[in-house]
Structure formats: structure tokens, C-alpha cells
Amino acid sequence: MEQLDRTGKKVGMWLFLYTEIMLFGGLFVIYANYHHRYIKEFADGGAALNLVAGTLNTVLLLTSSFTVAASISALRKGTQKIAMGLLGASILMGLLFLVNKYFEWGAKFEHGIYPGSAELAEGPHGLTIFYGLYYTITGLHGLHVIIGLVLLSVCSTLIWTGRIHQSKDIFLENSGLYWHLVDLIWIFIFPLFYLVA
Amino acid sequence: MVEASAEHPQPYRHLLAVLVGLLALTAVTVAVSRVHLGALNVWVAILIASLKSSLVLLFFMHLKYEGRLIRTTFVVTVFTLAVLIGLLFWDVEFR
Numbered sequence: 001m002e003q004l005d006r007t008g009k010k011v012g013m014w015l016f017l018y019t020e021i022m023l024f025g026g027l028f029v030i031y032a033n034y035h036h037r038y039i040k041e042f043a044d045g046g047a048a049l050n051l052v053a054g055t056l057n058t059v060l061l062l063t064s065s066f067t068v069a070a071s072i073s074a075l076r077k078g079t080q081k082i083a084m085g086l087l088g089a090s091i092l093m094g095l096l097f098l099v100n101k102y103f104e105w106g107a108k109f110e111h112g113i114y115p116g117s118a119e120l121a122e123g124p125h126g127l128t129i130f131y132g133l134y135y136t137i138t139g140l141h142g143l144h145v146i147i148g149l150v151l152l153s154v155c156s157t158l159i160w161t162g163r164i165h166q167s168k169d170i171f172l173e174n175s176g177l178y179w180h181l182v183d184l185i186w187i188f189i190f191p192l193f194y195l196v197a
Numbered sequence: 198m199v200e201a202s203a204e205h206p207q208p209y210r211h212l213l214a215v216l217v218g219l220l221a222l223t224a225v226t227v228a229v230s231r232v233h234l235g236a237l238n239v240w241v242a243i244l245i246a247s248l249k250s251s252l253v254l255l256f257f258m259h260l261k262y263e264g265r266l267i268r269t270t271f272v273v274t275v276f277t278l279a280v281l282i283g284l285l286f287w288d289v290e291f292r
Contacts, residue, residue, distance in 0.1 A: 014267050018274040025278040029285050035239075036289060051227070058223050066216040069207065069257045076206035180258045187249045190223075191242035195230035 006170050013174040017181050020144075024185050027137050031192060034129050041126025045134070046196035048113075053104045054194035057097050058186065064093035065183040068152070068176045078166050080159050087156045090179070094149045101142055105135075134193055141189060144182045151175040207256070215256045222249050 035042050071086035108131075112119030115135055120128045155172045158164040164172050226245040230238060255261040260271060 011266060014270065018270065021274055022278060025281065029282055032282065033285060033289055055223070055227055059220065062216060062219045062223065065253060065257050066212055066219075069212050069215075070209055073206040073209060073212065177258055180253055183257075184250050184253050187253070188246050191226060191230070191246050195226065195242050196239070197230070 009170050009174065013177055017177060020181055020185075024137070024140075024188075027133070027140070028188065028192070031133050031137070034126070034133065035192075035196070038124075038126025038129060041124050042130050043197050045127050045130035046193060049134075049194050050104055050107070051194050053100055054190055057100050058190050060093045060097045060100070061183045061186050064090040064097075065180050067093070068179050072169065072173060072176055075159065075164070075169050075172060076166060080165070083172075084156050084159050087152055087159070091149055091152050091156070094145055094152070097145060098142065101138070137189060138193070141182070141185055144178075144185070148175075148179045148182050151178055207259075212256065215252050218252055219249055222252075 067086045067090040071083045071090070074080075074083035074086055108114065113131055114120075115132060120131060152175060155164060155175050158171065222245055226242055229241050229245070232238075234241065254271075260268065
């Protein structure tokens, strides 16, 4: 019975992840369409983004995905403290990602580049679309990072109180799946925005 | 049904090897993007991103160890997305 419940919860989580894939997939389709139409403007927009910040955020998310996967292994080995430590490291990296993003967006805002700004309205139309997509997609992704961080924090607390343990870890596993999906989406965001120059 | 193998802990060194692979591919994709290849640049970037996501899916998300139900529905989802993208490109090309 326990095993059946576990399978149901995992399948349910994957079904939810499929809707997330279609959600971001749809946004990427819009991106592809406009990239096709405004190749030059998209290259200019990409060149203006901070490649170092983007690469750093990629490294942070990839590493945090590793620590989340490792925390599940640690829990299954029965080493709760290591599992919590690894989750703590993941949460820290997720927070650093958001801080980095905050400074990145902030720098763009200072240059008058934000949705509906007068600066963009005067420039080429393709550039407005590039930044519109940039803010929509990275913003929606950032929201997912925040939700993921909440889930990981809840997991950490539940391990602490003993509600998640070696033989009852499905909540951690599903939260991990969510965090990996956030990483997966970033893997596509990174080249589409930062490397199109 | 989820196979029992999904429940065994993955060794840390396997997960670490996946991370090293992901970081190496990140370095490659940044380096290649600085080389001017014209339209090929986009395709190389997408190819590397697909490789990276496969690593995440197979090992971090345990897709490699899941049963037929999850694997099949995942492939169907990706196929649906591919059809969506394909039809849109077709439309844009012949508009």
C-alpha cells in the first residue's frame, strides 16, 4: 500500500512537471518565432546582457542540483545531518542566484531598460520584444526558484522533525524533481538569452 | 510500477561525475558561442543544452531508473512539444 501511494505521488509530480515543460516550451516557441524575425536585434540584446553573471548563475544552479540529488542519497543512507547540510547548501546557492539576478535586473533598470520604458520605446521594435521576453521568461523562472527554495526549506525542516526519513522520502524526492526542472529550464534560458550575441 | 532500483541511493561519485560533465559542457557552450559560426551557433547551443538536460533528466531526476509509465509519458510530452514547434516553424516559413 505504501509503495502504491509512493508511485501515485511520483507519477502525479511528473504530470505536473509536464505542464511546466509545456508552459516554458510555449514561451520558447514565441522566442524562436521572434528570433527568426529580428535576428540582428536579438544579437544586440544578447550582447548587452552580462555573460559573467549568466555563467555564474548557471554554475550555481547546476551545482545546487547536484547537492539536492546528493541529499536524497544521504537520506537513503540514513545520514540525516548530511542530507540537511546538502539541502542547506542548495538553498544558499539558490539565494545567491536570486541576489545575482537582482543586481543584473537592477543594472538594466538603471540604463532605462525595463518593460514599458521610454528608452526601449524609442529603440528598434525587435529589441523591445527581446527584453520583453527576457523579463517574462527569467521572471517566471525566478518565481520558480523562489517556490523551489520554499520547498527545499520545508524538506529540511521535515527531516529535522523526523517527518521525512530513510523509508519515507517521497516529499523530498518530488521537491528535488521540481528543483531539477528549474535547473533544466535555466539550461535553455542561458544560451537563448546570454549566448545569442 | 516504479522499479525497486529507483529506491537505492545513487553513489555520490556518480552524481559528482554528472556535475563535472554539466560544468564542462557549460564551458564548451560559452567558448563555442564566442566563435563566429553564423546560423550554426544557435544549433550548437541547442545541441549542448539538450545534452545537458539529458544528463539532468537521466541521473539527477532518475529517469534512467524509472518504470515504463513515467518514461513513456515523458517522451510523449517532449514529442508533443516538438510537434508544436515543428508546426509553428512550418507556418512561419510559408506565411
